[in-house]
Amino acid sequence: xxxxxxxxxxxxxxxxxxxxxxxxxxxxxxxxxxxxxxxxxxxxxxxxxxxxxxxxxxxxxxxxxxxxxxxxxxxxxxxxxxxxxxxxxxxxxxxxxxxxxxxxxxxxxxxxxxxxxxxxxxxxxxxxxxxxxxxxxxxxxxxxxxxxxxxxxxxxxxxxxxxxxxxxxxxxxxxxxxxxxxxxxxxxxxxxxxxxxxxxxxxxxxxxxxxxxxxxxxxxxxxxxxxxxxxxxxxxxxxxxxxxxxxxxxxxxxxxxxxxxxxxxxxxxxxxxxxxxxxxxxxxxxxxxxxxxxxxxxxxxxxxxxxxxxxxxxxxxxxxx
Amino acid sequence: xxxxxxxxxxxxxxxxxxxxxxxxxxxxxxxxxxxxxxxxxxxxxxxxxxxxxxxxxxxxxxxxxxxxxxxxxxxxxxxxxxxxxxxxxxxxxxxxxxxxxxxxxxxxxxxxxxxxxxxxxxxxxxxxxxxxxxxxxxxxxxxxxxxxxxxxxxxxxxxxxxxxxxxxxxxxxxxxxxxxxxxxxxxxxxxxxxxxxxxxxxxxxxxxxxxxxxxxxxxxxxxxxxxxxxxxxxxxxxxxxxxxxxxxxxxxxxxxxxxxxxxxxxxxxxxxxxxxxxxxxxxxxxxxxxxxxxxxxxxxxxxxxxxxxxxxxxxxxxxxxxxxxxxxxxxxxxxxxxxxxxxxxxxxxxxxxxxxxxx
Numbered sequence: 210x211x212x213x214x215x216x217x218x219x220x221x222x223x224x225x226x227x228x229x230x231x232x233x234x235x236x237x238x239x240x241x242x243x244x245x246x247x248x249x250x251x252x253x254x255x256x257x258x259x260x261x262x263x264x265x266x267x268x269x270x271x272x273x274x275x276x277x278x279x280x281x282x283x284x285x286x287x288x289x290x291x292x293x294x295x296x297x298x299x300x301x302x303x304x305x306x307x308x309x310x311x312x313x314x315x316x317x318x319x320x321x322x323x324x325x326x327x328x329x330x331x332x333x334x335x336x337x338x339x340x341x342x343x344x345x346x347x348x349x350x351x352x353x354x355x356x357x358x359x360x361x362x363x364x365x366x367x368x369x370x371x372x373x374x375x376x377x378x379x380x381x382x383x384x385x386x387x388x389x390x391x392x393x394x395x396x397x398x399x400x401x402x403x404x405x406x407x408x409x410x411x412x413x414x415x416x417x418x419x420x421x422x423x424x425x426x427x428x429x430x431x432x433x434x435x436x437x438x439x440x441x442x443x444x445x446x447x448x449x450x451x452x453x454x455x456x457x458x459x460x461x462x463x464x465x466x467x468x469x470x471x472x473x474x475x476x477x478x479x480x481x482x483x484x485x486x487x488x489x490x491x492x493x494x495x496x497x498x499x500x501x502x503x504x505x506x507x508x509x510x511x512x513x514x515x516x517x518x519x520x521x522x523x524x525x526x527x528x529x530x
Numbered sequence: 531x532x533x534x535x536x537x538x539x540x541x542x543x544x545x546x547x548x549x550x551x552x553x554x555x556x557x558x559x560x561x562x563x564x565x566x567x568x569x570x571x572x573x574x575x576x577x578x579x580x581x582x583x584x585x586x587x588x589x590x591x592x593x594x595x596x597x598x599x600x601x602x603x604x605x606x607x608x609x610x611x612x613x614x615x616x617x618x619x620x621x622x623x624x625x626x627x628x629x630x631x632x633x634x635x636x637x638x639x640x641x642x643x644x645x646x647x648x649x650x651x652x653x654x655x656x657x658x659x660x661x662x663x664x665x666x667x668x669x670x671x672x673x674x675x676x677x678x679x680x681x682x683x684x685x686x687x688x689x690x691x692x693x694x695x696x697x698x699x700x701x702x703x704x705x706x707x708x709x710x711x712x713x714x715x716x717x718x719x720x721x722x723x724x725x726x727x728x729x730x731x732x733x734x735x736x737x738x739x740x741x742x743x744x745x746x747x748x749x750x751x752x753x754x755x756x757x758x759x760x761x762x763x764x765x766x767x768x769x770x771x772x773x774x775x776x777x778x779x780x781x782x783x784x785x786x787x788x789x790x791x792x793x794x795x796x797x798x799x800x801x802x803x804x805x806x807x808x809x810x811x812x813x814x815x816x817x818x819x820x821x822x823x824x825x826x827x828x829x830x831x832x833x834x835x836x837x838x839x840x841x842x843x844x845x846x847x848x849x850x851x852x853x854x855x856x857x858x859x860x861x862x863x864x865x866x867x868x869x870x871x872x873x874x875x876x877x878x879x880x881x882x883x884x885x886x887x888x889x
Binding site: 275278290291292293294317327328329330331333416497498499518 | 560561563564565749753756841844847848853866867869870871873874875877878881882885
């Protein structure tokens with residue numbers, strides 16, 4: 210059976226989706242990146258390969274996420290795209306009528322405005338991570354609550370407290386202060402959800418045409434507390450797609466399919482899971498730019514280099530042993 | 531006397547030439563980068579913008595290497611409430627450096643002249659002719675870069691065009707008189723303008739607006755121009771030293787210049803907001819009218835004028851149906867996040883261009 214693979218390697222999670230020729234999702238997995246993208250991708254490939262290696266033949270691979278360039282080299286990708294396009298592609302297939310996409314991931318939050326399936330406007334947080342998944346994760350850890358139960362707890366609140374949401378660090382001190390005053394855990398968590406939503410709408414969503422149907426996706430969409438806070442603030446119901454947490458990877462399946470319409474795939478095969486990938490880096494002293502150059506070795510063969518501005522290193526024949 | 535000056539784009543080249551003509555010993559700091567950033571950060575107050583850190587770092591590096599006079603173009607304008615250069619001067623002197631700051635801005639010309647006369651016995655006529663030569667050099671440089679930005683992605687024979695650009699760059703470097711430069715510029719414009727190009731509609735065109743340092747210094751804008759050109763996108767940018775300098779040297783041109791800007795930015799911004807806010811809005815309006823498919827605004831974190839301009843830009847974006855993206859630049863070393871946004875924006879602009887009815 211022909212199939213397509215999409216990989217999204219983000220700051221917090223690494224997602225893989227396998228889609229068949231009829232554009233049905235066969236399987237999806239969500240693994241924590243834990244700061245080791247290479248390991249996470251290989252683990253994902255291993256799991257998927259064991260399940261689907263014999264039954265499917267991968268005809269196209271798309272990658273996205275902040276580690277997309279690295280991943281593209283590891284697995285041999287046909288399409289390398291930014292997250293915004295990948296997410297928009299997935300939504301235009303899954304919820305064709307969507308006009309606004311709210312996506313909150315590990316370290317970025319974005320809003321994508323679509324009209325007739327085409328992105329007409331978007332925004333992404335630039336210099337601040339307040340109100341992203343990582344922050345929620347950290348706070349859940351601090352309060353010793355499993356992140357999965359975080360949202361449920363927020364729903365039990367009676368009087369959500371007001372928390373400064375502009376800066377993650379000050380939000381944390383605000384939370385600690387409220388907690389020391391004796392507010393209940395539920396109220397604090399609900400307050401945090403509201404602060405996060407407020408920050409998102411005032412920061413990323415500022416000046417954007419937020420029109421229904423609204424789609425909410427990304428890892429944070431699993432958090433019912435945030436969803437409720439959004440609905441309260443916007444006055445519209447949010448649609449959470451079935452594969453909300455792997456939409457980037459799903460979009461990559463479509464992109465991979467499109468990219469291989471007239472060519473064969475560059476996919477290295479599931480066995481890439483067992484290759485020994487070794488990234489190293491050095492600082493080029495050739496000029497005052499002091500570029501940090503990354504080298505990727507596959508089984509002790511140098512397969513790629515990047516990070517230099519001038520092209521001195523990345524242009525070098527990558528076949529040198 | 532050992533003169534030095536901070537970098538901003540290519541401005542150092544005409545400056546060094548002027549020094550050579552006037553026989554002033556000079557010292558060029560290394561281009562802005564991690565080193566300048568680290569040096570600047572140690573002295574600057576918290577929350578200083580990236581251009582300030584880099585400029586301060588450049589000055590400090592030069593002083594460490596023995597410079598005793600620092601030349602600064604402008605810096606007492608509306609940016610940082612007019613204290614940009616004074617703050618740098620004070621911070622460095624507080625840190626124990628001893629030097630003379632030469633500010634090239636209105637109200638300082640006489641002072642600078644007296645200093646140069648005393649130190650190097652330079653006559654006024656010499657200065658005037660050297661400055662005129664430097665000015666022409668700057669104009670030539672701006673012209674080459676402008677032609678590369680606007681034409682290169684559309685030319686039919688890119689390699690040949692690159693060769694020609696390199697040829698003219700070399701000749702500009704070698705030219706040693708103002709008249710040579712003038713005729714060279716004329717020849718270059720005539721020659722390069724007639725390069726066979728694909729129709730402008732077939733190429734994606736992006737306008738760049740923002741504050742002067744971020745616009746001109748590749749280190750402060752993550753080399754955005756290089757990136758866009760490599761993707762085959764024509765870049766339109768109004769910001770240039772040559773447009774800004776006359777208003778520093780010739781105060782009577784200022785009100786005319788401002789009236790012109792206000793006319794262009796009407797009705798989105800009706801007053802100067804300091805820095806280059808008005809320029810950004812005026813340039814967006816002008817570029818948006820017929821030239822570009824999208825606008826990218828770049829500014830350093832905390833730049834108030836550009837934040838004001840951004841609100842006006844959002845309005846233009848809605849009313850004129852012109853895609854606008856604002857990116858805040860800070861000390862990020864990694865290109866990934868920046869490229870993600872750029873790529874997504876380019877996808878958006880491309881799609882919009884292909885299906886104009888959809889928006």
